[in-house]
Amino acid sequence: MSFAVKICGLSTRETLEVALDAGADMVGFVFFEASPRHVSLGAARDLGRQVKGRALKVALTVNADDATLENCIEALQPGLLQLHGDESVARIRDIRQKFGLPVMKALPVATADDLTGLPGYAAVADRILFDARAPKDATRPGGLGVPFDWHLLENIRLTIPFMVGGGLNPGNVAEAIRVTRTGGVDVSSGVESAPGVKDPDMIRAFIRAAREADDAMTPSKIASSV
Numbered sequence: 001m002s003f004a005v006k007i008c009g010l011s012t013r014e015t016l017e018v019a020l021d022a023g024a025d026m027v028g029f030v031f032f033e034a035s036p037r038h039v040s041l042g043a044a045r046d047l048g049r050q051v052k053g054r055a056l057k058v059a060l061t062v063n064a065d066d067a068t069l070e071n072c073i074e075a076l077q078p079g080l081l082q083l084h085g086d087e088s089v090a091r092i093r094d095i096r097q098k099f100g101l102p103v104m105k106a107l108p109v110a111t112a113d114d115l116t117g118l119p120g121y122a123a124v125a126d127r128i129l130f131d132a133r134a135p136k137d138a139t140r141p142g143g144l145g146v147p148f149d150w151h152l153l154e155n156i157r158l159t160i161p162f163m164v165g166g167g168l169n170p171g172n173v174a175e176a177i178r179v180t181r182t183g184g185v186d187v188s189s190g191v192e193s194a195p196g197v198k199d200p201d202m203i204r205a206f207i208r209a210a211r212e213a214d215d216a217m218t219p220s221k222i223a224s225s226v
């Protein structure tokens, strides 16, 4: 997959269809009951069937045990597991081996110190999501609509793909791409009219803005445009 646009926290047939029609590469489904985007196993099954190979299905869990992961995988049939808790390197390795699915590890970022563990995670995960670190009193570790300092990623060199999330929206996603040169972007709050309520026009605007910014960053396109 080249540049990836992920719309996360989808929970209705209508907005899932909008994201697919608009060309989302990844569609994320949240299995975290404290989230306004939480989907039940039954809903995940129905929504998962709707995707029909048009995008990569991402199952998002937080410090889930094996039984929970097994249930989510059986229901959604995801192509990628997003581990968004404080799962250790060893736990990630264990999950990959047990379930035979690629893993995207979300790493919370607030300061440069948050990047010190990156090599260990990059050694076991298939993809990294750099997301804004949640405040201490937050009721969930992600999906909070708050960005981090993208300049912290300016000198990142990874052998695996990475994505950037946290507070992105149609108005700032291009800048995030320019600053970080990320291989993908991930959004939830920034395409919602209210917590958990995805907005079709915002989804379309976000995907369009992200594609245009990535196209502008492609060296061949830059060369031909000068």
Ligand SMILES: O=C(O)c1ccccc1NCC(=O)[C@H](O)[C@H](O)COP(=O)(O)O
Residues within 6 Å of the ligand: 008, 009, 028, 030, 032, 035, 036, 037, 060, 062, 084, 131, 132, 140, 141, 142, 143, 144, 145, 146, 165, 166, 167, 168, 186, 187, 188, 189, 190
């Ligand atoms: O989206 C949630 O509600 C959520 C709940 C628990 C753990 C992670 C969660 N979201 C993780 C994501 O991948 C979000 O897309 C990412 O944090 C960006 O969110 P936002 O800042 O709202 O765009």
